[in-house]
Amino acid sequence: MTLRPAHWRLRAGLVAVVFFSAGCSTPSTTNRGVTYGLTLSPTGIDPHLNASAELGIPLSSVYDTLVVQDPATGEFLPSLASSWSISEDGRSYTFHLRSDVHFQDGEPFDAEAVAANIDYVLDPDHHSQKAVFMLGPLEDVVVGDSQTVTFLLAEPYPPLLDSLSQVYLGMASPKALETWGPVDYQFHQVGTGPFRFEEFVPNDHITLTRNPDYAWAPSIYRHATAQVERVTFRFYTDPATRALALENGDADILGELPPHDWDRLQRDGAFQVESVPIPGQPMQFLFNTRRPPTDEWAVRQALLLALDRPAIVETVFGPSSPVAQGPLSINSWGYSAAGSFPAYDEAASARLLADAGWVPGSDGVLRRNDISLELSIVAPSWGYNPEVGQLIEAAWEALGARVELRVAPSFGQLKEAQEQGDYSAIGLNFFGTDPDLLRPMFTSGGIYNWMGYSDPLLDDLLGRAGGSAAAAAERSELYAQIARIVRDQGLLIPIRDYVNLVASHRRIQGLRFSYAGWFPLLIDLELAS
Amino acid sequence: MVSPPDRPRTRLLTVVLRRALSALGTLWAAVTLAFFALRIAGGDPTHSLLAQGLASPEQVAALRSHLGLDDSLTTQYVHYLGDLIQGDLGESLYTGRNVTAVIGEQLPPSLQLALSAFVVSLILGLSLGLASGWYPRRVVGRVADALSALATGLPVAIVGLIAILAAAYLSRMFLPALALTRAGGLVLPSLTLGFGASGALARAIQAGLLETSAAPYLVAARARGIARGARLMWHALRPVLPLAVSLSALQAAFLLSGTVVTETVFSRPGLGRLLVSAILDGDYPVVQGLVVLGAAVYTLTHSVAEVIASHLDPRLRDAEA
Numbered sequence: 144m145t146l147r148p149a150h151w152r153l154r155a156g157l158v159a160v161v162f163f164s165a166g167c168s169t170p171s172t173t174n175r176g177v178t179y180g181l182t183l184s185p186t187g188i189d190p191h192l193n194a195s196a197e198l199g200i201p202l203s204s205v206y207d208t209l210v211v212q213d214p215a216t217g218e219f220l221p222s223l224a225s226s227w228s229i230s231e232d233g234r235s236y237t238f239h240l241r242s243d244v245h246f247q248d249g250e251p252f253d254a255e256a257v258a259a260n261i262d263y264v265l266d267p268d269h270h271s272q273k274a275v276f277m278l279g280p281l282e283d284v285v286v287g288d289s290q291t292v293t294f295l296l297a298e299p300y301p302p303l304l305d306s307l308s309q310v311y312l313g314m315a316s317p318k319a320l321e322t323w324g325p326v327d328y329q330f331h332q333v334g335t336g337p338f339r340f341e342e343f344v345p346n347d348h349i350t351l352t353r354n355p356d357y358a359w360a361p362s363i364y365r366h367a368t369a370q371v372e373r374v375t376f377r378f379y380t381d382p383a384t385r386a387l388a389l390e391n392g393d394a395d396i397l398g399e400l401p402p403h404d405w406d407r408l409q410r411d412g413a414f415q416v417e418s419v420p421i422p423g424q425p426m427q428f429l430f431n432t433r434r435p436p437t438d439e440w441a442v443r444q445a446l447l448l449a450l451d452r453p454a455i456v457e458t459v460f461g462p463s464s465p466v467a468q469g470p471l472s473i474n475s476w477g478y479s480a481a482g483s484f485p486a487y488d489e490a491a492s493a494r495l496l497a498d499a500g501w502v503p504g505s506d507g508v509l510r511r512n513d514i515s516l517e518l519s520i521v522a523p524s525w526g527y528n529p530e531v532g533q534l535i536e537a538a539w540e541a542l543g544a545r546v547e548l549r550v551a552p553s554f555g556q557l558k559e560a561q562e563q564g565d566y567s568a569i570g571l572n573f574f575g576t577d578p579d580l581l582r583p584m585f586t587s588g589g590i591y592n593w594m595g596y597s598d599p600l601l602d603d604l605l606g607r608a609g610g611s612a613a614a615a616a617e618r619s620e621l622y623a624q625i626a627r628i629v630r631d632q633g634l635l636i637p638i639r640d641y642v643n644l645v646a647s648h649r650r651i652q653g654l655r656f657s658y659a660g661w662f663p664l665l666i667d668l669e670l671a672s
Numbered sequence: 673m674v675s676p677p678d679r680p681r682t683r684l685l686t687v688v689l690r691r692a693l694s695a696l697g698t699l700w701a702a703v704t705l706a707f708f709a710l711r712i713a714g715g716d717p718t719h720s721l722l723a724q725g726l727a728s729p730e731q732v733a734a735l736r737s738h739l740g741l742d743d744s745l746t747t748q749y750v751h752y753l754g755d756l757i758q759g760d761l762g763e764s765l766y767t768g769r770n771v772t773a774v775i776g777e778q779l780p781p782s783l784q785l786a787l788s789a790f791v792v793s794l795i796l797g798l799s800l801g802l803a804s805g806w807y808p809r810r811v812v813g814r815v816a817d818a819l820s821a822l823a824t825g826l827p828v829a830i831v832g833l834i835a836i837l838a839a840a841y842l843s844r845m846f847l848p849a850l851a852l853t854r855a856g857g858l859v860l861p862s863l864t865l866g867f868g869a870s871g872a873l874a875r876a877i878q879a880g881l882l883e884t885s886a887a888p889y890l891v892a893a894r895a896r897g898i899a900r901g902a903r904l905m906w907h908a909l910r911p912v913l914p915l916a917v918s919l920s921a922l923q924a925a926f927l928l929s930g931t932v933v934t935e936t937v938f939s940r941p942g943l944g945r946l947l948v949s950a951i952l953d954g955d956y957p958v959v960q961g962l963v964v965l966g967a968a969v970y971t972l973t974h975s976v977a978e979v980i981a982s983h984l985d986p987r988l989r990d991a992e993a
Contacts (some may be wrong), residue, residue, distance in 0.1 A: 182947060186953055194722075268737060270768075272721055326768045346941035346949075377676040380945070381936045383833060388939070391840045553952045558719035572678060589726065 175649065176373030177668060180385060184346045184378040189364035190310045191264045192471070196574070196661050199310040200398070201349050201376050203657065204369075204665040205235035206334035209238055209257070210304055210359045211463055212658040217422075218305045218574060222315055222361035223252065224642030233299030236282035240290045244359050245338075246316035247332045254292040258284045270276045277306035301609060303575040312661065335359070336370045337666040349376040352663070360666065370669045389646055390415060396647040396654060396663075402461040405644040409463075414646045418463065418472040421641035421660035425467030426511025426526065428535070428636040429584075430568055433595035434513075436516055437567045441499040443633035446518075446568075448485060448492035449542045453628035456639045459527050467637035470581060474640065477619055482487045482626025482636055492542060501543075507578045509543040515545040518567040521560045524552045528570045531638055535564070535568075563595050568636065570595055576659050578622050580610035585625065585634075586638040594634050601628055691978075695971040702967035703960065707749055710956050717741070717765050717954030739765055745962035752960070761964065762957035764950075771961040775943070779965075785861055786927040786933065792866025793873060793923060796823070800870060801877025801916075806904055808882065820878065823871030829932050832864045832937035842863065863936040865930045869923045876919050880912030916982040921977030928966055 181200060187193040190202050209224040210281055220228075224238035225650045244252040262273045280297040283587035287293060294303065323331045332340040338351035339362065344468055353369040358366050378396065379385045388403035400408070431618045436442045452464045456536040463471060468483040501509040509516040518539055522532035529550045535547045548565075551557035561569060572591055573580045582605045583589040587597035608621035629635065643661060647654055653667040718735050727735075736742050740751070740870060761771035803816035840861055884890060887910050893907050929937070932944035942964060950958035 186764075186948060186949055186955065193767075257952060267734075270721075270738070276727060329767070336987075344777075344936075344941065346945045347772075347781075377939060379939050382937075383940065384836065384937060386838050387833075391836075426943065553720055553954065555716055555719040555954045 150351050156637065157240045158222055162460060169214050170514065170527040177371050177396065177670070178375045179374055179663075180386070180388055180397035182378070182382070182397075182399040186345075187329055188349070189325070189332070190313055190342060191260070191274045192271050193310075193329070199662045201338075201351055201374070201665075202313065202332070202334075202340075203336075203662040204351060204374075205332055205336045206310055206315065206342045206457075207244075207359070207361070208309065208313050208338050209240075209307045211363050212308045212576065214363055214655060214658050214664070215389045217658045219308065220362055223359075229243065230499045233301070234238055234296045236294040236296075236303060237287075238292050238294075240292065240462065241359055242290055244335050245356070246335050248316050248319060248354075250333075250639050252314060252316050252335055253289040254286040255289070256314060258286050258640050259320065260312070260314055263315075263320050263325075264312070265316075266600045272493055277302075277309065277311055279303060279306070302579045305575070306386070306576045309659070322612070323458040325376070331449070336527055337364070341373075346378060348378075351376075352375070356404040357666075359399065362600045364664060365655075365667045369666045370653070371665075374665055374668070380435050383419075390498075394650070395651050396645065397633050397660075398643050400644045400646045402459075402464060402644060402647055405646060406463065408459045409651075410644045412640070414648060415651070415654070417647075417654070419643040419645055419660045420472070421574055421643055422475040422576050422658070423472060423580060423641070424470060424568070424572035425472045425640045426528065426638040427467065427470070427572050427639070428520065428522075428570050428595045430636070431564070431566055431593070431595060432596045432634065434564065435514075439499065440633060441495050442501075442516075443496040445492045445495040445499075445542070447545075447633050447636060448534060449607075450636060451487040452484075452539050452638060454487075455531060455538075458534060459530045460639055465640040465642065467640045469625065469637055470585070470629045470635060470642035471578055471622070475578060475646060476576065477622035478503030479619075479626050482629055482630045483542075489542075491498075496542070499535070503543055507543060508545050510569055517547075519547045519549065519565060519660045521551055521557065521566045521569040522591075523557050523570045524550050532570070535636070574659070574661075578618075581605060581622075581625065582609045585629065596632070597636055598628065598632075601625065604628075681888035691849070693977045695768055695968075695975065698971050699964065699967045702963055703753075703979050704749075704852065706923055706963040707736045707752060708745070708958050711745060711748075711961055717956060720952070720954045741759055755839075756964070761961040764958050766953050766955045767956075771957045774946070774958060775961050775965060776970065777802065778943050778946045781940055782931050782944065783940060784858060784937070785843075786924075788858060788862035789869060789927055789930070789934075790864035790923065792862050792919075793869035793927075794920065796866060796870035797873030797916075797920075798877065798944065800874035801881070802909075804874065805878035805881025806885070806908070807832060816874070817878070821872050823869075825871075826868070828864060828933045829861045829937055831867060832861070832934060835864050836861045836937070857938065857940075861934045861940055864935045867925060869926050870931060872923070872926075873916060873919055876915055877909075877912055880915060881908055882906045884911055910984075914985040917977050917984065921973045924969060924973040 149553045179200070181197050183195070183197050183316075185193065185195040185197045187562045188198040188202065189644045190198055190206070207223050208223060208225070209223040210219045211575045212218070213220055223241055223244060225241050227236060227238045229236050239256070240252070240254060240257070244306055246397070250256070261278070261281075261350050263269065264278065265270050279300040279302065281294060282297050289537040296303070313334055319331060319333035320328055330343050334340070337354055339354045340351040341352050343349045351374045353372050355368065357368045357423060372480050376563065379388055379394070379397065382399075382401045385397045386408060389397050389408070404417060408414045430437045430443050432438050437446070456464050456466050467473070468480070469478065471478045476667060496509060502511070504510040504515065520532050522528040522533060529548075532548045532550070536548045551560050557569070557571070560566060571591065573584070584591045584593075585596070585604050586592065586605050587599070604621050604625050608625065643656070645654070650671045652669040654663060655664045655667055657664065704979075713736070716736070718732050718739070718741065721735065722732060737788055752762070761775070762769055764774055766964070800816040800820045804820060805814045807813035808817075809956060890903060892901050898907070931942055934940070934945060935942045935944040947959065947962050950962070
């Protein structure tokens with residue numbers, strides 16, 4: 144009988160050995176580099192042709208861009224272009240390129256290479272999903288000499304520098320583009336950046352290795368070359384598993400953690416946490432101004448006042464989340480506090496509705512001329528929109544409305560719901576570093592004007608702020624006016640400014656992000672000994 | 673039994689032919705259903721394709737026409753079936769890659785997971801079923817009963833999270849290098865999925881055993897002095913087996929759908945993940961390719977199971993002939 148415990152230990156040991164050998168098919172743990180957890184598994188990862196933000200996390204370190212944006216100020220600084228000039232009329236951008244740059248396959252980087260990249264993006268047979276639209280009214284790319292290239296525009300387009308600073312217009316080896324073509328290039332990417340593209344196995348991993356020849360780092364990087372040998376990206380699509388992957392040591396860095404997990408990791412103290420602001424628009428719901436009852440200003444205003452937005456944000460996103468104050472998030476260039484939305488005021492909300500003639504019927508639902516106050520909310524299924532939608536639904540029901548909440552599982556279905564038009568409020572927002580992203584949403588007949596709102600003054604302001612070569616101070620003032628109109632008209636419900644909730648292992652040092660917020664500057668990653 | 677020399681062969685031939693025809697019918701029905709369901713309920717894929725870009729309505733229209741989406745549904749359907757008969761599953765709307773290649777790439781990890789989960793479910797299902805059916809009043813039987821109830825009732829996603837938590841705890845306490853939870857690992861996912869699939873099998877065996885162990889022929893066997901173990905193996909279990917085999921074949925469907933959740937929870941590549949992203953992207957050709965594959969696997973395992981079951985149970989064999 145005394146042998147029994149030893150027996151048990153032996154058996155447990157055997158089981159462990161079996162499990163161990165089964166679990167260890169992955170490479171040895173000595174200097175395995177850094178494992179970076181991504182949150183969705185992109186269907187295609189050619190930045191010139193595909194559109195996901197996720198692809199930029201690895202690939203913005205494979206490519207360099209003509210210009211870069213200062214991570215702190217958003218100022219445009221030289222990278223592959225050592226200098227540039229913009230013509231008086233804002234329709235011609237001339238870039239002077241560095242002469243000492245070569246691609247990871249040994250091909251030289253020059254003006255022809257820039258033109259070849261733009262041609263690849265513009266080729267109608269390639270069906271670029273994002274990059275082609277970022278070029279705006281581009282008419283032609285003219286190669287001057289081997290180190291000079293000029294972009295000619297049909298009309299002024301201030302966001303061009305912003306576009307050219309993003310990975311979607313990163314410079315790829317023309318030889319690799321031509322060899323592999325639009326279908327297979329995504330598996331064989333070649334840039335000039337601090338990391339080489341090693342391998343992409345869909346749904347499994349992306350691997351980058353250090354580019355030892357890198358010698359043209361822009362000033363935004365703190366190091367001249369990459370400090371880690373290898374970065375492996377894996378996909379953690381189920382939000383509930385992200386913090387676990389970090390805690391189990393399976394991943395060293397993870398972004399887009401669920402807020403409550405992030406709070407827990409922060410309190411825990413064993414990990415480094417960061418909340419990276421994402422410029423652009425906050426999470427928001429747009430009012431439908433074409434359809435009763437939200438076509439009426441008083442109803443929109445009352446619905447807004449009925450929402451305790453800070454409480455909604457705290458319930459869904461935890462205590463450390465920023466409450467949004469307008470159509471641009473607070474950290475975005477062009478944000479103006481003058482356009483801040485009104486605070487929660489239940490009494491004022493009820494008064495507005497009563498003054499507009501809405502009175503409770505026998506069932507408690509507000510009615511006017513035998514029509515009851517019926518509202519329909521369409522929430523995208525991602526990013527906690529449904530949870531926020533439920534709280535809005537509850538608040539409006541408490542006000543005396545009858546509310547229906549529908550969830551759209553994909554952007555396709557969201558767009559479908561928008562085309563049917565039978566919604567009162569719908570969730571939609573865009574990220575970006577230039578406030579010109581407001582234009583398609585707020586101009587009359589704009590592609591994303593899902594409010595159906597039309598105001599010549601707003602059109603004029605947006606046109607002047609985005610379409611002309613206006614100076615920064617002037618643009619800033621124009622966006623402040625735009626924010627005030629959006630607020631005064633009650634066109635939308637701003638909810639929460641986006642932050643990328645990141646956590647990393649203690650051994651990771653130097654984790655920094657680009658101005659756009661999503662993309663890490665992997666060159667500066669270091670491993671503590 | 674003596675039979676004319678040609679009889680077994682013709683019988684086999686008719687059986688195979690009949691099976692093949694009904695398999696084709698099932699395939700056709702599945703493909704057709706998927707084709708129309710996706711297009712009626714799934715939304716316009718061009719919206720997903722151009723979600724991030726500021727495409728004008730004209731550009732959206734151009735893409736639709738390029739993808740053949742503005743042809744009538746019937747025309748698209750006829751084209752699709754025509755290509756399918758030639759073995760061409762088409763190209764992904766999203767990446768332009770050949771659908772057969774896209775699926776082929778994700779098939780091995782799913783197959784690996786489904787097969788190992790199947791083995792786990794057989795072992796677990798048999799043990800739990802035997803223990804709870806043959807020893808219904810002992811502790812081991814009661815524990816097995818409770819476990820099989822949990823296996824049937826708990827969603828795979830929950831079991832998976834519990835497994836990750838437990839493994840994380842274990843590896844932190846005892847075996848830091850275990851790496852059980854690493855993305856892409858096979859042990860935890862197959863245990864999780866296999867556990868979920870074992871419930872139905874365990875339940876069926878348990879119910880069958882409870883029924884047969886009270887049957888008069890078992891009492892007679894006991895009276896003849898046959899040992900308890902032999903009674904279980906040769907007398908009580910045999911009538912239960914055909915049902916168990918058909919159930920195991922049904923599990924093929926469960927395992928296929930179970931991979932969707934398991935692969936997501938454990939960050940494994942595979943067909944399940946591919947299916948989810950293809951549905952969300954509105955990538956119809958990929959979804960349809962997966963439906964064809966799923967239906968093919970399903971009809972194949974079913975046919976095999978029926979052949980096995982008919983060998984185990986003479987009554988089924990005679991009914992078939």
